[in-house]
Amino acid sequence: ACIDPQALPDITPALDLLYQEHSIKVLHACRQDLEIFYQLRRRPLRPVFDTQMAAPLLGYPDQISYAALVEELLGAKLNKDHTRTDWRQRPLTPQQLEYAANDVIYLGRIYLKLRHALEEAGKLAWLEEDFASLYVPSEYETRPGNAWLRLRQAWQFEGAQLAALQALATWRETRARKQDQPRTWILRDEALYDLARALPRSRADLGAIPTLPGKTASRHGDALLETIDQARHRAPDPVPMALHPVKRLDKDEKAQVTRLLDLAQARCAELALDPRTLTSRKELARLLRGERNLRLLRGWRRRVAGEELLAIVEPPAGASSPPP
Template sequence: MLERHIQTEQQLIELCTQLAHSPWLALDTEFVREKTYYPQFCLLQISNGEIAATVDPIQIQELQPLLDLLYDDAIIKVFHAGYQDLEIFYNLWGRLPTPLFDTQLAASLLGLGDQVGYGNLVEQLLNHTLEKGHSRTDWSRRPLDEAQLRYALDDVIYLGDIYIKLTGMLRDAGREGWLQDDFDQLANPDTYRNPPQEAWKRIKGRQQLKGVQLAVLQGVAAWREQEAQQANRPKRWILKDEVLTDLARRQPKSLEQLSRIRGLEPGVIKRRGELLLKLIADARALPREQWPRDKRRIIRLTPNQEALTDLLYSCLRLLAEQNNITPAALANRKEIESLVSGERELDILRGWRRTIAGNRLLEVLAGNCWPELENGQLVLSTTTTPD
């Protein structure tokens, strides 16, 4: 395979011309975000199976030839666990490269592991072990040395071979189109938007809050999100999650009460204290019907519902085994608890997961299907009634 390191606009034009008519492109990115809200795009790796290249967006100002290639609808873009790569494309250019294929999602559907890593997949399918020595590289520093570039290229050199193997395995298993809903979700711009008013849903510890406390959390979390986006700084640098939840729980009404919030620095109180008090007061003044509701709050099940959850999870494990898929790729226990409690907007009831397991679990809940022993083996039956 021809390997190239692209550092000038002319080199980029030549590379994109060579790749222009490829049926697919394997893609990966390197980035840093320890000191920023948005990831800093540092390196792109790209391969069509014949050419593998790194593209340096720090040194190349004009990337339009690359964008024309990435957003060509005739070329399938192949990623492994592509969410963070796609987030970069969306943040920088407001669009997502489609059509796309994610090898981690395909591996999960084929029973190769739940959220399996790229290196693990290379070993399983290609019997090759990747170098792991540069996983903590600061990709924003220049120059990058040959070992770093070699490590980066490996992320796409083998990705194309994995893509070809997985598509063949999906075809042989009759599951070729099953992942389209997952790919559509990856390609949906809403997946990468972070509207401030929705930020509270991502706060650790929110499940312990309720009622007006969630309204306060929504207000202060939206403010923090806006501050982080505008300053391009990590949210934790502004206020940590535990401070937000403590503000929502205790709802201080004065600067003196604010000073009792653990982790809230005196400097923040001096600069932002009055604003925080106003945010809290405004949230407390909202009518009850405007309070947010957390659909993922801790579910309190009755003993009967606990037993039913155990039953459904056993059925899930059986269905996973029958279809050579890990149970975790279908659903976790919390999702089964949500199903038992009446929630229906769940991943287990969408796409291929519904085909494999979701519909059967609903039948069990409706009493139209049940597990029973048959020749010492647990099976799901719909033909006889249990004693």
């Protein structure tokens, strides 16, 4: 049966059922769903089994779609005509209800197949390590003052522009929570960047920013200008190194990263893993440049490949790296 939360006077009984820890909740690409549950109950939903996280450990593509996984494992083809539908509209059509049902009814069978295969391959414990990160409250807690850390282009800003970007991200996060709306409905990232670059001083200046919708400028113009003006004279928080792109590698470094990637991919072939679930060229470049707070160096990834790759980058005293 499909449950419509908007039709229920109180969703507490449904949440009570979902939060029973003796039952496994099977989802596909669950992080956004878990964020919503966390906001409702202020604690992570557990235990869960994410089929998108599980599939790459068996060689399926990293971030495989639900429809592709259903077809691959069960041979069923899903109609995705309503992927972009507006689910706030009521009443829902029979076609929308069928789509909603199809989006979950195959999960049980997929779960059983994936779990059995992972047990057979000795990888179920690996997956449990990855699932553990889903139960950490800080994964879902974004303090308004830290909202700017989600902005991928923040590393490009400095000085007053960076301070303005940080302040605008805080303002957007606070407004989104107050209105219970997605951040991008308040202001898109592109508009945040352009506002911070332009440092507008007047409503006329706001009107010259093409990525800022006119309705948004009209509704929030004074608040945006005040936020920017206050930030203009404040020192910004430093941008963490993790937000900076890896600096351009020289010829020798590129060759070394390629060698590391070849070794990682060979290990994945031996273990029937999708290579992208183990590491990436970008992460290996960071490893080569000295970063150690990397996914590759935690848990099962470190055991199956990370330790070996780290030994190449940092050979023990008195030893030397083997020739390329």
